[in-house]
Amino acid sequence: MTTVALPEELLLLAYDDVSGKAVGSRIGLDLGMAAAVLVELALAGKVAYSDGMIVVTDATPTGEPIADDVLRRISEDSPHSPASWVQRLRHGLRDRVLADLCSRGVIRDVDETALGFIHVHRYPTVDGSVETDIRARLTKALGGGEPPDERTAALATLVAAVRMEPRLGLTGDEVREAHNQLEKIGGSAGFSGEVSLEESTIRPSVALVIATLARAIHAALGAPRP
Template sequence: MTAVALAEELLLLAYDDKSGKALGSRIGLDLGMAAAVLVDLALANRITFADGAIVVTDPTPTGEPIADEVLGRVAADTPHTPASWVQRLRHGLRDRVLADLCGQGVMQDVDETAMEGFVHVHRYPSVDPSVEAAIRGRLAAALTGAETPDERTAALAALVAAIRMEPRLGLDGEAAADVRRRLAAIGAGAGFGGSGSLDDSNVRPSVALVVEALTRAIATALGTRS
């Protein structure tokens, strides 16, 4: 697995670099990050989607603590639907992802606790902007058609679309106006939306099935499913 997990990539896109505050839907981000952990496990060949449920295909740890905890939970539990897992996993996940990014020196935890400690306020401004810049660069290249996205970037684009986070991509002009269509096209080309062919996709079918199932679960939870 990569040094920066998909859940961390989503969080970095959602948080303002200077204010250190999350922008957009909080519930959307939490659901998206929960799905992202499962997508990372699919990318690592640890889980798949079968018979309407997320199932473990290989219980071997990946070396990433959050993902391995989730892998253990899925392996030890009875089979659950993607919708059930994103709801189960979202609680407390944001704090763990923030702590990981602060530990890596990517973000900083600024404690602004006031009122004699009764109101706890934390901001998480960026410390190392190069990490987020690389994420945005991958997405921008995919959205502008400069290159065909790999399966990890295609999955990230699908999650961004599912939680309606495209305004955070910071694109200008025609690229900004056309971003939702391009996100949909990336998903279809990767075989996520049922309209594309997995035979022509550079995304493994096992990964595409997990991503499609999870993005549908998010859309249903947010009431955005058409």
């Protein structure tokens, strides 16, 4: 099974396996993927949240092209807030993530022509084992029991932030229950202030980055529709 980064995990959840089309809020997905790159850098010990800004703590490349490009941009730019960075990074990111997944054989690019001249791209799944693992981790986390690992807790928080619960195969009250459980996972991990960072189930430095990014996404998307 191919190992994928957090932005790729969000994208795979958002795209229909058969039609290869994105389902749900496109801007929400783009904001979520931008935040996910920053979370990856935090998990790798490359960035942190300090005095309201995302700052570089270690500029050594990770070896992942997309993450390293973002790390370079943060290193070379003046300090910006999490809200500013998710807006700056979301443009063009989806195309890079799609191209990366295609090159690794997880999805494929189907280029179709509409009205004789408009190119429409679809990205149906080729290697379904990757998304199966993602969904299994989230299902286990939603079931309670032992706390999820850092990456899964971060993914759960991002899924809740961009309101992707319906992509977990849930409807009606199940969506609300899943959202509450995902936010509970974030709370236990120290993302929402329900527990102190010292009691967080993940590293405090990482928890702080994820918490601020989740708030930035909530602010950008506004209140959910009733």
